[in-house]
Amino acid sequence: MNAAGRLLLIEDTPSLQMVYEAVLGAAGHKVRTEGDARGGLGAFRSEPPSAVLLDLMLPDRDGLDLMAEMLGERPEVPVIVITANGSINKAVAAMRAGAHDFLVKPFDEARLLNAVENALAHAVPGAPPNAPATGQGQSGPLGAFIGSSEPMRAVYAKIRSVARSMATVFITGESGTGKELCAEAVHDVSNRATGPFVPLNCGAIPSELLESEVFGHLRGSFTGAIADKQGAAAAADGGTLFLDEVCEMDLNLQTKLLRFLQTSTIQPVGATRARKVNVRIVCATNRDPLEAVRSGRFREDLYYRLHVVPIHLPPLRDRGEDVIDIAQHVLARYAREEGREFRALSEEVKARFRHHPWPGNVRQMLNVLRNVVVLNDGAIVTAAMLPPDLRPDLPVPAAAAAPAASLPLDELMGRPLAEVERRVIEATLALQGGSVPRAARVLDVSPSTLYRKIDAWARKG
Template sequence: MTRKRILIVEDIPALALMYSGHLEKAGYEAVVVDTGAAVLRALAEGEAFSALLLDLQLPDIDGLELLRTNADLLAKQPVIVVTADGSLSRAIDAMRLGAYDFLVKPLAAKRLIAVVASAVEAGPTIRADAPVQPADPLAPAATPGGFVGNCGAMREVYRQIGCIARSRATVLITGESGTGKEVCADSIHRESGRRDGAFIAINCGAIPENLLESELFGHVKGSFTGAVSDRIGAVQAAHKGTLFLDEVCEMALPLQVKLLRFLQTGTVQRVGTSRVDDVDVRIVCATNRDPLREVAEGRFREDLYYRLAVVPVHMPPLRERGNDIAELAETFLQRFAREEGKQFAPLGQAQLAALMAYRWPGNVRELQNVLRRAAVLWDGPDLPLSALPTAPSLAAAPLAAAPLPVEAPRGAEAPQTDVAAAFRGMTLDAIERLVIARAIEDAAGSLPAAAKMLGVSASTLYRKRERWASSGDVA
């Protein structure tokens, strides 16, 4: 069998010799050149390579410039870039140009071989920022996965998914709660060469901090109270597949360090053991926060952010998706009607007008819950307007409904505030949501900090938020 040829572009002889030695032991044929000109010359002469290992610091040309000015370099074979630890931003730029992956010096032999093997299997990549091919603007876009809708913003999301799926690059999906970030992650997985592997989703905000490390990396029997047997974590469960880390900005700083180490080495160490295992996992993350703000305020590591946000994808809020609202509503109504054994006529003009006028603070998830509730509570065939929201929900402006009492300044006579009167007419559940919403706002969106202020556990707030979300009251 012919050995796969790997082109190594490295101008330091000792490093080139080390890389070629590792690859040849793994069964590859290594070809070494030391300049960008030599790379172009080899390709011009028709030499074929299964992958290219490119150092970004070359004596005659910058590695990034080489990629920018030679599109065929990426079209003919996957490119893996090598960079120093202090040049991660350059490696990120290379990934956005279309590089398959990047490695940070010094290179571990196992990591090098694993990335090369994965690149050879995947083949050439497509640039995530490649120009859109001209198409009929009225023709519907191919919608991946479980998406519905063809507005301009979503068409761009679909295009990005198609490009991203063929890459190994980590992806950071941003957007408000309920916009479909997990659907996007699942679509990337299904469109990729990893579709036959597992798609494992972990909500970093819903798992207590002291258990999240075990959930991610696994543990051995007896490593902590309750560890009654050996157990692999989500990372190993997603081997050859995709790991989706939802609400990644909720992750505690100490665990961020361990996640960063995993991303750098491609290895995991279970809680309670010194054994290190190699894994091959594609990482997709999501957050409803502004990650750069989290970095600026010290709640999220900057080096981890740059590792995760190689390819950013933003999910637009439902209120900005125009006619997609009507298409989604009709799709949900008919789906839930079938589940309930009922029949509903298509939505009329009055119903569509009400749906389009509403701001949808809970986005697609809220719309889905509204139509599910309507299919359960009404028999059809027509859906009454009373089944649809017509005014901003408590979630949209929770603090305007009943202002909380304010403490008087020192030295001033305290006003005689009737606290009970401030909440008159509200249910206990509504009051609880109001107080929790205020605490979360005061804690700058951090549920753990809000829980501390309220004297309850963070898991209590997460459970309440999930219960409200399932009922369609809160995003």
């Protein structure tokens, strides 16, 4: 447990005051209690607390206004807001306004103590809030991001503003825009930077195995469980758990994830007892999460628990000169890796890159430049080196509209499914003159799906 702290509790219900004081006092914390906003603000100023527990429904003032005034005077003090079950939207608004965490009534003793311990662990008296990591400016790129366009500067600012909070970050954006880079940047500028960053792609794991991947399992808990397995939530203890493609999660597991968020406890498959972990959640999706809620694929209560601080990553086509900055950086890296002499893009190539729609976003650009570097040599990338879909001067192959049915069925029978998939995709690409977008239309998949697979095959050799 963290060291005891000096807490300010602002709660107008006497019975709840007594319960919270008893739980916190038994844990070694010193608690000063006030029943209204006026008394709470006075106590905040006269006896500066290590952390504040603030009920948002006060008799003399709106809790959000009170929190804003307190954070305006001492922004380094973590504030835990308390709200009724029917007012979770107000708690989300408080998190977006700077609250450290929120509790939804009714909550148990473990959840209260966990929230307080987390807040005290992140309280740094006198430290400026959301201070950037060493060597980083207040508006420049974070982590592995490249580019300084206006949309990306807004992303960097939001990452810095949420860094010291425990608020759950929900990243949205088209496939290939860098959602995992964004999650890593949130982790790297937070107080959890020295802890683990554990990514988990919910869409890449079969639903029957996902619970084990998230929460772990004990040996013998199901067929094939030949040893104990630590889940991603336990591996991320003290750090950040990144749930990518979270809208693909099975509904039954969504229920268990919600309980995990509410209690900060995990129970591996086959275990009889739960254990506490200290994990910050960052999640991402390339879907519209509200549409997933409306269609019944995603729980509404989980959506509101996760969608606290939204960060939307702009598509590459909306990032202006970032397109050229990224391309130049990636070109230099690939040239080093492949032993080539490439140093720059020709002006014609730059113009084509600026006006290309990039349906696969940055991932598509990486694939294009890898293709150029591997198949060509020279100091300057010219238009003639680009793949067909970036060269409008080339005619569309006659077979562009033909399906990828030229593979004899007999050649596919008896082969592993992964090999069949690869051969069909490669045959379709050949029929489409190497154009990933056209091949994607024939196969009825997203271009970004093909770019991911092609990149994975290239890494495996």
